[in-house]
Amino acid sequence: MESMSAITSPGDTHRLNNGLPMPGIGYGTYLSPDDEAGVRCILDALEAGYRLIDTASLYGNEDTVGRAVRESALLREEIFITSKIWNTDQGYDSTLRAFDASMQLLQMDYLDLYLIHWPVPAGHADDYRQLNRETWKAMEQLYRDGRIKAIGVSNFLPHHLEALMDRAEVMPMVNQLEINPRYHQTATAAFCRENGILVESWGPLARGGALEEPILRRIADKHNKSVAQICIRWVLQRGIVPLPKSAHKNRIRANLDVFDFSLDGEDMALIETMDAPGNYSIHPDYLSEE
Numbered sequence: 435m436e437s438m439s440a441i442t443s444p445g446d447t448h449r450l451n452n453g454l455p456m457p458g459i460g461y462g463t464y465l466s467p468d469d470e471a472g473v474r475c476i477l478d479a480l481e482a483g484y485r486l487i488d489t490a491s492l493y494g495n496e497d498t499v500g501r502a503v504r505e506s507a508l509l510r511e512e513i514f515i516t517s518k519i520w521n522t523d524q525g526y527d528s529t530l531r532a533f534d535a536s537m538q539l540l541q542m543d544y545l546d547l548y549l550i551h552w553p554v555p556a557g558h559a560d561d562y563r564q565l566n567r568e569t570w571k572a573m574e575q576l577y578r579d580g581r582i583k584a585i586g587v588s589n590f591l592p593h594h595l596e597a598l599m600d601r602a603e604v605m606p607m608v609n610q611l612e613i614n615p616r617y618h619q620t621a622t623a624a625f626c627r628e629n630g631i632l633v634e635s636w637g638p639l640a641r642g643g644a645l646e647e648p649i650l651r652r653i654a655d656k657h658n659k660s661v662a663q664i665c666i667r668w669v670l671q672r673g674i675v676p677l678p679k680s681a682h683k684n685r686i687r688a689n690l691d692v693f694d695f696s697l698d699g700e701d702m703a704l705i706e707t708m709d710a711p712g713n714y715s716i717h718p719d720y721l722s723e724e
């Protein structure tokens with residue numbers, strides 16, 4: 435069960451349902467530059483104090499992540515690395531192959547967290563249940579073999595989770611969801627909490643879309659912080675792990691500078707009014723197969 439203890443600094447951790455400590459905030463790398471510039475961004479993040487790096491086979495930058503980790507002043511075991519299996523690689527044997535390909539690119543002996551990137555769309559009826567289960571079986575095997583320290587899912591709604599958990603031998607430890615002040619996913623986050631699954635927030639800034647929200651601007655002025663910092667602080671205060679991405683050193687550092695203030699009841703109530711069920715950027719049940 436995750437610890438609900440407050441995350442009060444970049445080094446603080448949640449404890450996953452298998453006892454593994456996981457940093458309370460992470461650095462996102464989707465659409466980051468690749469090669470030299472990408473390595474620089476990740477080194478900037480590690481030097482700023484991030485200890486969780488989020489990537490995926492989809493992002494095409496696992497080699498860049500691996501290089502940055504090797505070039506950093508930190509030991510491998512001081513950094514929590516997440517990757518994800520892409521939709522087109524779902525299935526037992528294909529998952530094992532995809533994992534090996536990711537580890538070859540990362541040049542690492544183990545992965546801290548491996549996620550199913552998206553559920554096979556529920557519109558595919560029985561396929562989605564069976565295919566997600568076959569993928570999960572392969573991940574359970576990699577977990578038992580010690581090649582992955584924690585396994586989880588991403589963009590799984592309660593009906594996806596129930597279909598997986600009713601046959602799983604190892605329960606999901608993490609669910610990474612699109613969550614930000616415009617899109618709260620309260621029901622799914624509550625379902626995860628009740629089932630001991632730690633929630634991560636992708637798109638904590640709504641991919642930049644939340645930065646123009648008048649309510650957040652007002653709260654930011656009140657606390658003398660940026661709107662981005664309000665978004666990230668709001669995710670943290672919900673006991674969820676934000677994964678802000680930026681390719682700019684000043685923003686990378688600023689996004690971690692969220693531990694010297696807190697949002698009060700009035701702030702949280704105002705942000706509550708921003709939630710809308712249609713504010714998602716991609717919905718798991720309508721994702722086209724790619």
Ligand SMILES: NC(=O)C1=CN([C@@H]2O[C@H](COP(=O)(O)OP(=O)(O)OC[C@H]3O[C@@H](n4cnc5c(N)ncnc54)[C@H](OP(=O)(O)O)[C@@H]3O)[C@@H](O)[C@H]2O)C=CC1
Binds near residue numbers: 462
């Ligand atoms: N599991 C999944 O399906 C998904 C997972 N993810 C993960 O979540 C991470 C974060 O989500 P992401 O989609 O990147 O979007 P975010 O909500 O993190 O927003 C990133 C955008 O905001 C801008 N930005 C970042 N910081 C600031 C700041 N302080 N001030 C102003 N603008 C800022 C960035 O621009 P700039 O870089 O120029 O600063 C970028 O355009 C991803 O990188 C990825 O690791 C993302 C999508 C889906």
Ligand SMILES: O=C(O)C(=O)[C@@H](O)[C@H](O)C(=O)CO
Binds near residue numbers: 464490716
């Ligand atoms: O483009 C897609 O189909 C995606 O799923 C990505 O854009 C999405 O944002 C993602 O999964 C990145 O992790």
